[in-house]
Amino acid sequence: MTSSDQSNLASAARQKQFLEVISRDEATDRFRKHLELVPLGIETVPLDGSLGRVLADDVVSGIDVSGFDRSNVDGFAVQSADTHGATEEVVRTVKLNQEILSPGVEPTVAVSPGSATLIATGGMVPRGANAVVMVEQTDVVEEAGENRLEISRSVSAGENVTFAGTDIANGETVLRAGQLLSSREIGVLAAIGRDTVGVFRRPKVAVISTGDEIVAPGGPRPAGMVYDSNLAILSATLSELGAEPIPLGIVRDDVEQLRRIVQDGLKYDAVVLSGGTSKGAGDLSYQVVSELSDPGIVAHGVALKPGKPICLAVTGGKPVVILPGFPTSAIFTFHEFVAPVIRALAGQHELRRDVVQTTLPLKVNSDRGRTEYMLVGLVQTDAGLAAYPLGKGSGSVTTFSHADGFITIGPQTEIVEAGSVVDVHLLSSTLEPADLVVIGSHCVGLDLLVSELSRRGVSAKVLNVGSMGGLAAAERGECDVAGMHLLDEKTGEYNRPLLTPDVELISGYRRMQSFVYRPGDSRFEGGTAEQAVSAAVADDECVMVNRNAGSGTRILIDRLLGGTKPAGYAVQAKSHNAVAAAIAQNRADWGVAIDSVADKYGLACLPIQEEHYDFAVPKSRANRPAVAAFRELLNEPGIQKRLSELGFER
Numbered sequence: 001m002t003s004s005d006q007s008n009l010a011s012a013a014r015q016k017q018f019l020e021v022i023s024r025d026e027a028t029d030r031f032r033k034h035l036e037l038v039p040l041g042i043e044t045v046p047l048d049g050s051l052g053r054v055l056a057d058d059v060v061s062g063i064d065v066s067g068f069d070r071s072n073v074d075g076f077a078v079q080s081a082d083t084h085g086a087t088e089e090v091v092r093t094v095k096l097n098q099e100i101l102s103p104g105v106e107p108t109v110a111v112s113p114g115s116a117t118l119i120a121t122g123g124m125v126p127r128g129a130n131a132v133v134m135v136e137q138t139d140v141v142e143e144a145g146e147n148r149l150e151i152s153r154s155v156s157a158g159e160n161v162t163f164a165g166t167d168i169a170n171g172e173t174v175l176r177a178g179q180l181l182s183s184r185e186i187g188v189l190a191a192i193g194r195d196t197v198g199v200f201r202r203p204k205v206a207v208i209s210t211g212d213e214i215v216a217p218g219g220p221r222p223a224g225m226v227y228d229s230n231l232a233i234l235s236a237t238l239s240e241l242g243a244e245p246i247p248l249g250i251v252r253d254d255v256e257q258l259r260r261i262v263q264d265g266l267k268y269d270a271v272v273l274s275g276g277t278s279k280g281a282g283d284l285s286y287q288v289v290s291e292l293s294d295p296g297i298v299a300h301g302v303a304l305k306p307g308k309p310i311c312l313a314v315t316g317g318k319p320v321v322i323l324p325g326f327p328t329s330a331i332f333t334f335h336e337f338v339a340p341v342i343r344a345l346a347g348q349h350e351l352r353r354d355v356v357q358t359t360l361p362l363k364v365n366s367d368r369g370r371t372e373y374m375l376v377g378l379v380q381t382d383a384g385l386a387a388y389p390l391g392k393g394s395g396s397v398t399t400f401s402h403a404d405g406f407i408t409i410g411p412q413t414e415i416v417e418a419g420s421v422v423d424v425h426l427l428s429s430t431l432e433p434a435d436l437v438v439i440g441s442h443c444v445g446l447d448l449l450v451s452e453l454s455r456r457g458v459s460a461k462v463l464n465v466g467s468m469g470g471l472a473a474a475e476r477g478e479c480d481v482a483g484m485h486l487l488d489e490k491t492g493e494y495n496r497p498l499l500t501p502d503v504e505l506i507s508g509y510r511r512m513q514s515f516v517y518r519p520g521d522s523r524f525e526g527g528t529a530e531q532a533v534s535a536a537v538a539d540d541e542c543v544m545v546n547r548n549a550g551s552g553t554r555i556l557i558d559r560l561l562g563g564t565k566p567a568g569y570a571v572q573a574k575s576h577n578a579v580a581a582a583i584a585q586n587r588a589d590w591g592v593a594i595d596s597v598a599d600k601y602g603l604a605c606l607p608i609q610e611e612h613y614d615f616a617v618p619k620s621r622a623n624r625p626a627v628a629a630f631r632e633l634l635n636e637p638g639i640q641k642r643l644s645e646l647g648f649e650r
Helices: 003-014 024-033 183-191 230-240 255-265 284-289 327-345 444-455 467-475 529-538 552-561 576-584 595-600 625-634 637-645
Strands: 042-046 075-078 092-101 115-119 131-134 138-143 146-151 173-175 196-200 204-210 244-251 270-274 295-300 311-315 318-323 357-359 372-381 384-389 405-409 421-423 436-440 460-464 482-484 503-517 590-594 604-618
Touching: 024 295, 024 311, 024 327, 075 092, 075 146, 173 183, 173 444, 204 230, 204 255, 230 244, 230 270, 230 327, 244 255, 255 270, 255 284, 270 327, 284 295, 284 311, 284 318, 318 327, 357 372, 372 436, 372 460, 405 421, 436 444, 436 467, 436 625, 444 460, 444 503, 444 625, 444 637, 467 482, 467 503, 467 604, 503 529, 503 576, 503 595, 503 625, 529 552, 529 604, 552 590, 552 604, 576 590, 576 595, 590 595, 595 604, 625 637
Parallel strands: 092 115, 204 244, 204 270, 270 318, 357 384, 436 460, 436 482
Antiparallel strands: 042 196, 075 115, 075 131, 092 146, 138 146, 295 311, 311 318, 357 421, 372 384, 372 405, 482 604, 503 590, 503 604
């Protein structure tokens, strides 16, 4: 061995492998201290190019979905009262109107008592009809030269009908900033007419493999060489994280070439290298990266196994990372240190894993003779994960966007009892239980609060089931927060008297419930809400749109009506927006809704009562971080100002 060779050997043997071996937490702190972990910007992309992108802003629907009352089956639009008592042995007979309602056809003939209109699935339900009887439950006969319809099964009001605004309501927040757009969310965007969407810009990350011993896949592999798997793995992982990988290929053990490639990589948002060498003066990747400044290398060597050789650097606000060459070490350290940074730059939150075996909190009925796949949302209860059934009907486009998975109910099962252990088949392996579970009455003010929490990294699952359903969920420990506006008949006080000892109340805000009608209706103009109700009840031609049983608004309506059931009472809309849509579209003449929703539809209002919209919280969950964040948010002056702008006062 020559003296020169001896010198090179000594230099290689004495090379400083690590500047300082530190803990994982310290390395993370040093690395992130020099990075601005916020999305890199916003761009607008076509809807067909938005899959896998991260939503940059809340999406608020400008339309109702469905935009009209539509039939869910092929059959006949009827007034449900005309079918009462109908059986195969004792049929009910009505006149058949001379109109056929196919999808896209606007009705011209109202369904009056004792009549019916042929309607196809998806057809617009005509005025006067409040249900659809299936075609197989009818027969058409001719009597005295006139077609008559024989009905062999009774239907209830609203059966086989999806009412306008039931699925998506005009002004409803359908998607929130920070959501990852899958096929389900894209379906929602298409359903409300969006052909473009604002998303966070994808971070562009240069990926470099180094070393004389690696070769690209697809070619021959000489003895002593290995195929480069790191470039492919890291590029694919970056794509999964919402970034755009820029593969710069394999760099041999040439310091000048490596220096040039690294400089090329710094044109992008981040640089990730894998592999190193001890050729000559030592690790060439470290040598090149050590030349960076502002601040340069912040950690070289971390007390991990595997992954000890990792090198973390920052220059000009851009992360530069040298991963170990062994694939297992490279991927482990990538997920520990780099993935959270890339997700933050892409507008995504940190990834967690799901649990798939859960309990069913509610009894579920199923039709014997067919296998049923029921979509569920995963809810963290006091006893563990629960699978909360979802569903707005087969025509809904939002159910999938709210679901975490589905359960299978066999064809011989009619009832799955509450508390049953069920297997949830996840729709995506990346889905996770929400930080905050909100079950109860819907309100646009609550939408504002949940959206703000989402921006702050607190994920939320919202299930709108009405005030009574929300309070029951809180009592069972199935949610963190339950929105409610329930008037106690005995005390005249909202919400608080109805709480059980295991539930506490977070004071929310006040909102005005009003008698809502179309401007210019002489029956109601110039009077009070009480006078308007009296006028409506006295007029058989005046049709109301009711609210669903269990909602706070329904309790108020029943109190106003004092036991009377005027025309339209059986039609139960599931939201304030659905009420307003029915009145604005002349399918009903009056209803009860909050002022802010009525204003959006251009309707007139007569104030009934200022109500308190509060939040029930199980005491066992009151100190959870997400609940604390919710409580603190309500007290922020900026949020109170935004609520006030919506017409809500604390």
